Amino acid sequence: xxxxxxxxxxxxxxxxxxxxxxxxxxxxxxxxxxxxxxxxxxxxxxxxxxxxxxxxxxxxxxxxxxxxxxxxxxxxxxxxxxxxxxxxxxxxxxxxxxxxxxxxxxxxxxxxxxxxxxxxxxxxxxxxxxxxxxxx
Numbered sequence: 001x002x003x004x005x006x007x008x009x010x011x012x013x014x015x016x017x018x019x020x021x022x023x024x025x026x027x028x029x030x031x032x033x034x035x036x037x038x039x040x041x042x043x044x045x046x047x048x049x050x051x052x053x054x055x056x057x058x059x060x061x062x063x064x065x066x067x068x069x070x071x072x073x074x075x076x077x078x079x080x081x082x083x084x085x086x087x088x089x090x091x092x093x094x095x096x097x098x099x100x101x102x103x104x105x106x107x108x109x110x111x112x113x114x115x116x117x118x119x120x121x122x123x124x125x126x127x128x129x130x131x132x133x134x135x136x
Contacts, residue, residue: 002113004125004132007085008093010103012078013124017042017050018117022058025066025092033075051123052077055114057086067092072100079105079125081134083114107132 020041023029028037033048048070057063067089070076076096080089085108093104105127109117117123121136 002109002117002134004081004107004109004127004134005085006105006107006127006129006132007082007090008097008104008106009127009129010079010093010097010105011124011126012051012105013122014050014078016117016119016121016123017045017047017052017077018119019045019052019054022056023054024058024060025063025070026060028058029066029070031070031073031075033070033077047077048075049078051079051081051125053081053117053119055083057082057089059088061088064088064092064095068096068099071096071102071104076104079107079123081117081123081125082106082108083111084108105132107134109134
């Protein structure tokens, strides 16, 4: 088990998808939760229903509304694990929770623990306002 810091509370589990570069949900993903940014190393990867592990997001401020819409339509990642706090991603999860009652956990795991997260396992993220944990 790994301890994390909560940016947005929730509980979810899913297969891991680890990105090797930051991603913007705005213009970087489509309505099916697939990476469509032709310049992204994992272009074509499906994020929907998976636990997304990435260092950070890559702007734009509109990415929060795209993430909120993907959460509403159930095409977003089940949970998001970051190495650095990202307020745009956290805001998208917060808006989706407030508007639609859907809680997508967003947590931060600092280096070097972030590098220890497995890429080939099903992860479970449990995040409250005070504490978060990741298990497999």
